[in-house]
Amino acid sequence: MPSFDRRQFLALTSSAAAGSLYVTGPSAQASPMPEVDLGERPQQDPKVVVLNPHGRVPVSFIIDDSTCLVNMGYFCLPQFKEAWPNRKNGAYDKPWKTWPREIPDSFVREFGEFCNEHGVKGKYSIVPYPACVGWLDRSLPGWSRRDLRASLDLVRKLMLPNWDIHPEMISHTRVIDIKSGRPLPQNADGSYWMENGGWCASRSRDEIANYIAYALQLIKNLDLPCEGFTTPGGFGNPAKQHLSKGGLQAIRSVLGAEVPHYFKYVVTNIAHSTQPQVEAARGISGDAAECIVNIPSCTGDYLGTWDGASPNPTAETVEAHVSADFQSGRLVDVIRKGEPACFLTHWPGMYANGTGIAFNTFKETVKRLNAGFKDRIRWMKLTEIARYWAAKELTEITLRDDIVHLGAPFATKGFTIEIPRTRPALTLRQSGTAHRLTRAESVRELRPGTWVPSGDAEAKRAIVCFDLEKGETTIAPT
Numbered sequence: 001m002p003s004f005d006r007r008q009f010l011a012l013t014s015s016a017a018a019g020s021l022y023v024t025g026p027s028a029q030a031s032p033m034p035e036v037d038l039g040e041r042p043q044q045d046p047k048v049v050v051l052n053p054h055g056r057v058p059v060s061f062i063i064d065d066s067t068c069l070v071n072m073g074y075f076c077l078p079q080f081k082e083a084w085p086n087r088k089n090g091a092y093d094k095p096w097k098t099w100p101r102e103i104p105d106s107f108v109r110e111f112g113e114f115c116n117e118h119g120v121k122g123k124y125s126i127v128p129y130p131a132c133v134g135w136l137d138r139s140l141p142g143w144s145r146r147d148l149r150a151s152l153d154l155v156r157k158l159m160l161p162n163w164d165i166h167p168e169m170i171s172h173t174r175v176i177d178i179k180s181g182r183p184l185p186q187n188a189d190g191s192y193w194m195e196n197g198g199w200c201a202s203r204s205r206d207e208i209a210n211y212i213a214y215a216l217q218l219i220k221n222l223d224l225p226c227e228g229f230t231t232p233g234g235f236g237n238p239a240k241q242h243l244s245k246g247g248l249q250a251i252r253s254v255l256g257a258e259v260p261h262y263f264k265y266v267v268t269n270i271a272h273s274t275q276p277q278v279e280a281a282r283g284i285s286g287d288a289a290e291c292i293v294n295i296p297s298c299t300g301d302y303l304g305t306w307d308g309a310s311p312n313p314t315a316e317t318v319e320a321h322v323s324a325d326f327q328s329g330r331l332v333d334v335i336r337k338g339e340p341a342c343f344l345t346h347w348p349g350m351y352a353n354g355t356g357i358a359f360n361t362f363k364e365t366v367k368r369l370n371a372g373f374k375d376r377i378r379w380m381k382l383t384e385i386a387r388y389w390a391a392k393e394l395t396e397i398t399l400r401d402d403i404v405h406l407g408a409p410f411a412t413k414g415f416t417i418e419i420p421r422t423r424p425a426l427t428l429r430q431s432g433t434a435h436r437l438t439r440a441e442s443v444r445e446l447r448p449g450t451w452v453p454s455g456d457a458e459a460k461r462a463i464v465c466f467d468l469e470k471g472e473t474t475i476a477p478t
C-alpha cells in the first residue's frame with residue numbers, strides 16, 4: 001500500500017497553497033494507516049457497543065519538532081538542504097539564517113498558559129539531541145546550564161499535567177550511531193542517513209527497537225514521564241511492521257509503560273477512519289497483556305509550513321477547520337462522525353519566527369471548538385486515548401441472561417458502552433463489590449457511575465459510563 005508521510009503531505013499542501021489551502025489528498029488514495037499485524041482480538045457480543053469515553057468525542061493537539069530552546073526550523077533547514085539538495089518546491093531554499101535560533105521559554109509559557117486556561121491537552125515532543133546541537137540530558141552549547149535547566153523545569157511544571165512527552169527519535173536530523181553517539185558518516189555516494197529518511201529500510205526489528213530505545217532512554221534521563229514516541233517524518237516508512245513491534249519492544253523495556261503508543265500517520269480523507277489502531281496485541285486473556293496503539297492525526301500541519309516560514313492566514317484557516325456556524329470544517333466533520341479529532345502542528349510553525357500569526361490561528365481554533373462543541377468533546381492526552389482504545393478493542397464482552405460480562409486486559413477511565421435494557425435499573429459489579437448505577441439526565445450529563453436510556457423508549461437500550469477495572473466486570477439489570 002502507498003505510504004504517505006507527513007513531510008510528503010506538507011509538500012502537497014504547501015505546493016497547493018495558492019489554490020485550496022487544505023488539500024486532503026486524492027480521494028481514491030488508500031488509507032494511510034499501515035497494514036500491520038494487529039494481533040489478538042477477543043470475542044465481543046455485537047449487542048454491546050463500546051462508545052466514546054464519557055460519550056464524548058476525544059480531541060487532542062499534537063505538537064511535533066518541539067524541544068528546549070532550539071528552533072528546529074533554523075537548525076534543521078541547512079542539514080536537510082545538505083542531505084536533499086535537489087528537493088523540489090524549494091522546501092529547503094529559505095532564508096533560515098535570518099530566523100531566530102531560539103524559540104524562547106517565554107513563548108512556551110504563553111502557549112502553555114493559554115492551553116491550561118482552555119483545557120487543551122495533547123502531545124509535546126522533546127527532541128533529546130535536537131538537530132545535533134546538544135544533548136538535553138548533558139549540555140546545550142549556545143545556552144547556559146542554567147537556561148537549559150530552567151527550560152526543562154518549565155516543561156515539567158507547566159506542560160506535564162496536560163501533555164504527553166515524546167522523543168522524536170534522537171536528533172530529528174542525522175541518524176546517530178548508538179554505540180558512539182556520533183552521526184553516521186557520509187555515505188560513499190555523498191548522501192547522508194537522516195532520521196526522517198529511509199534508514200529503516202534494511203534494518204532488523206531489533207535494530208529499529210534499539211534505536212527507538214536509545215531515544216526513549218534520553219527522555220528518561222531527563223526525568224520526564226513518557227509512554228510513546230513520534231517518528232520524525234518518514235522514519236519507519238520502509239519498515240512499518242518493525243516500527244510497530246520494535247516500538248512496543250522499546251517502550252516496554254525502557255519505560256515499562258503498560259499501554260505504549262506512537263504517532264506517525266496523518267488521515268485527511270473523510271472516507272477514512274481516524275480511530276486509533278491497536279496493534280500487536282498479545283496475551284489478552286491473561287494478566288500481562290500487551291499491545292501498542294497507533295494514534296493518527298486528522299490534519300496535516302494546519303498552521304502552515306512546519307519550519308515557521310509561511311504561516312497560513314488566520315481567518316481562512318480557522319474557518320476551514322471549525323466554521324463560524326460550527327457546521328463545517330475538517331475538525332467539525334471528524335467530530336460529527338464521532339471519531340477522535342487529533343490535530344497537528346510543528347513547534348517552529350506555531351512560533352512562526354515570532355510573528356504570532358500561527359499562535360493566533362491556534363487560539364481562535366480552540367475558542368471556536370470549545371464554543372461550538374464544549375459538551376460533545378473531551379480534550380485528552382494521547383496516553384488517555386491509547387488506553388481507552390486498548391480497552392475498547394481488547395476487552396472481552398459477552399451477554400448471558402441479560403447480564404453483560406466484561407473481561408478487561410487494561411483499566412480505563414470513563415468506559416462507555418451501549419447495552420440492552422431489560423429492567424428499570426442497573427447494577428455494576430467490580431472487584432467483588434456491587435453498586436447501583438445512577439440515572440443521569442442526558443448523555444451530556446454522563447459521569448462514571450451513571451447511565452441514561454439510549455434513543456427512543458422503544459429501543460430499550462442504555463448507555464452506561466463507569467471506570468473500567470482490569471479483570472472482570474458485570475452489569476446486571478435489577
Ligand SMILES: [Zn+2]
Pocket residue numbers: 064065168172231232233
Ligand atoms: Zn518532526
